[in-house]
Every structure is written in C-alpha cells, then in structure tokens.
Amino acid sequence: MANIDILLGVTQRYSILHLFERNLPLEEIVQKGPEGLSYIAGGSGLKDIFHFDEQKRNHFLSQLQRLSIQYDYIIFDMGAGITNESLQLILSCNEIILISTCEPTAMTDAYSAMKFIHNHDQNIPFQLVVNRAISVKHATNTAVRLQSVSQKFLNRSLSHLGSLPDDKYVTLAVMEQTPFVLRFPNSHVSRAVQDIASNYLRGQDTNSTKKTNSFIHKLRRLFG
Template sequence: MNDQASALREQVKQLKGLPLEEPTLNQEARAIAVMSGKGGVGKSNFSLNFSLSLQKRGYKVLLFDMDIGMANIDILLGMTQRYSILHLFEQNLSLEDIIQQGPQGLSYIAGGSGLRDVFQFDEQKRIHFLNQVQQLSIQYDYIIFDMGAGITSESLQLILSCNEIILISTCEPTAMTDAYSALKFIHNHDQEIPFQLVINRAISPKHAIHTAARLQSVTQRFLNKNLSHMGSLPDDKHVTLAVMEQTPFLLRFPNSHVSRAVQEISSKYLHGSGRNTAATKKTHTFIHKLRRLFV
C-alpha cells in the first residue's frame, strides 16, 4: 500500500511538472494559521490587515481564506469572487490560476463552497492539492490561513501543519474561554506548535494587558505552555467605517490608532517574537507536515 501511494505521489508530481523533492526550510514560506475560539472577534479583519502590513514591508504574502461558512476576505476588500477552491478540481485549474490580486500586490484565495470537500476527495485529488500548495510555498514569504471560527476535523489537519498559530480574542469572558478551549484542543494534538496571542477591540491598553495576562496564566498553569502576547488592537470606529467602505482600515485610515497598532504588531512579529526566534524555529517544513497528516 505504501509503495502504491509513493508511486502515485511521484506520478502526480511528474504530471504537474513539480519538483520531486519537498522545499527546504529556507526555501519554503512560513505558514501561519489565524484562528479564534468563536466568531465575531474580528479574526478576518486582522488576517487581512496583518497580511497587508507584511506586504507593505516588502514581504510576499498569500492570504488564504479558509473560513468555509463565513468566508469574507473578498467582501472586506470590496472585490468580486471569481473562483473558489472547488475550481481547482472542477475546471482543472491550478491554485495559481485562482489567486486574485488585492491592494498593495497582496495575493489572496477567496473562500467559499468546496473548502471542506478538499479534505474528503480521493487520494489523487488530495495529492494534486498538496502539490499545488507545495509549488506556491516557494513563491511566497508567508502563507496566512484565515481559519473558520472553532475547529473541525478537516481544519485540524491544516492547523497542525502550520509553523505557528496566531490566536485572536477580545476582552469578553466568552471569547477568552473559547480562545483557551481552542488552544487546549490544538495543544492536546501538538504540544510543540507555538501560539501567539492578539487581543482585539480592546477598550484600553490596560484591559488588553489584563486579558492577555489571564490567558497566559491559565495556559502556563494547566498546559505548561508559553503563550506569547503579540499585542492588541483598540476598539476603533475606523474599523467599522472601513468595513462599510469595503476597504482595509490600514489603507483607508493609515494614521488611525488601529492601523498603527497592527503595524506595531507586524513589526514585533518580524523583529521580536516572529520567525527569527528560537521559540518559533521551524523543525519541519509546512509541506512535510501537511503531507504527513493529509495523505
């Protein structure tokens, strides 16, 4: 069975003209899953504006909308969705074919129907998807997956393959409880994957620090796991105004408090708690882990 699967993998790679070897750590994009315990905490808005902040700093970013039921990256951008992931198979397109270009040169793949089906296709179609992702992984510096609220058995495979997770919560007790539950669930499957915390819609810096400290304390006490606090975004009216205009707040209101905050977070990520620290050092490539869990 293993020999047959191996032969099938190489056959699909050859048909697609892809390299037989997986990319190395230095060649491959860093895969980040942005997730939350519950919906309505501003996860997609953060994913979009954080991606744009990295893009503006000269990094090449691919934003992948994996929120099946509430996919809205294209709505936040004010752009019409031309393709969904299902076109990869129904129209024999590549992932590169369905990538759309957003502002500042940001690449994104819109969500929609069919994302869950990717995990339920037969082996040949799943391998086709994996090889498409592998090809993209050497074209970008970062691939950011905007995950749906909560965790499904399908999304778990992708989350566990990522190099790290950014967990979004607000100061509300329900959001904090759900965020911790999501973290605990992932931790029970992989104790090594690093988490970073962002507090959204904070009434004040004091509230954000207090919320982060509570989550860090309970995570350390019950899971013996470090939870790095990346920073917080204020409860800023400019976010709502930007959503109504279907323009990312970082571009529409670049001098607003929330825009400055997301830029501070991206700066901290890149120069402090991001890819250059030992805590988030990649031990396996994203593609290697995805293949191991996915096939």
C-alpha cells in the same frame, strides 16, 4: 474565508474549489488585492478538501508546494471553532495566532481551542492578539489571564503580539469595502496593526524554505 473579496472591495472570480472542480492551477486561482496582497477565497472549500480522493489531495498538495515558494508568508484564516477537518490543517501550520476579545466567553473559547490543539501537538507555538479592546488595561489583563492559564494548565508560554482597539474606523472601512489600514492609515487601529506586524517579524526565523517543507510534510502525513 468566504468574505475577503467583499472586505477588499474586489470581484471574486475563483475560490479554492475551482482547483478541483475545473482543475485550475493555484496560480490562476490566486487573486490580487491592494498593495500587492495575494489571496484565495476559501468559502466552504477548505473543509471539503479532506473528503476528496487521494488523487485530488495529491494535486492540491503539489500545487500548494509549488506556489508556497513564491511567498514569504501564507496565512490561513480559519474562523471560529475547530472541526476535525480544520484541525488537520491547523496541525500542519508552523505557528498559530489566537485572536480573542476581552470578553470572558471569548477568552474561554480561546483557551479551549489552545488546549484542544495542544492535546494533539505540544510543539506548535502559540501567539496572541487581543481584538476590539476598549482600553490598553483591558487588553493587558486579557493577555495576562490567558498567559497564566496556559502556563498553569498546559505548561506552555503564550506570546502576546499586541492588541487592536475597538475603533469606529474599522466599521467605516468595512462599509466602504476598503481595508482600514489603507482607508484610515493614521487611526489607532491601523497603527496597532503596524506594531503587531513589527513585533511578529522581530521574532521570526529567516529560513522560510525549511518552514515551507515542514508544512507540506506534515500536511501530507495528516492527509495519510
């Protein structure tokens, strides 16, 4: 996404587009955030990748494959909505974490996205995080409803990783341009993030090399 540098309170030097416009290696584009976090600002660059010629796409894929072995996890923050371009990247991922609030409109959008992806690939696992929940009860009800429609209409299970409370400390941290888990580590929302991360890690396959190769292979195939 385009605003990650603002949220982290750092100065952004490069985005993914510099890989193509200046022929920079991905290692140089990767920026360092707090606590050892590495990130690449996407901006509008990710959707443009799918319109580049074969040479540039192959350059991107070879760079990504070389870089990916250096990390335990690579997370693509896709934002709301699905385009034909973003769908290709989504379909290449090993798993998808849906983010929804408790509002009926958000739940409808989450299910629509899940259905759309499911119609293209029935094997990508989905997991759910409920965001900005006003209570544990609301979060649980939201998860149960989405799990129910997923099972009924898609015949798919939907794992609930956890929920994040609607916490004022998120807004305060954004205003200070500091990650809330660092600025307010004892807040309810920071503890919830830790719980979600723990729940996620407990269910992971340790074969990261196999996952990396699978991602690159699927992405190459979809670029076609």
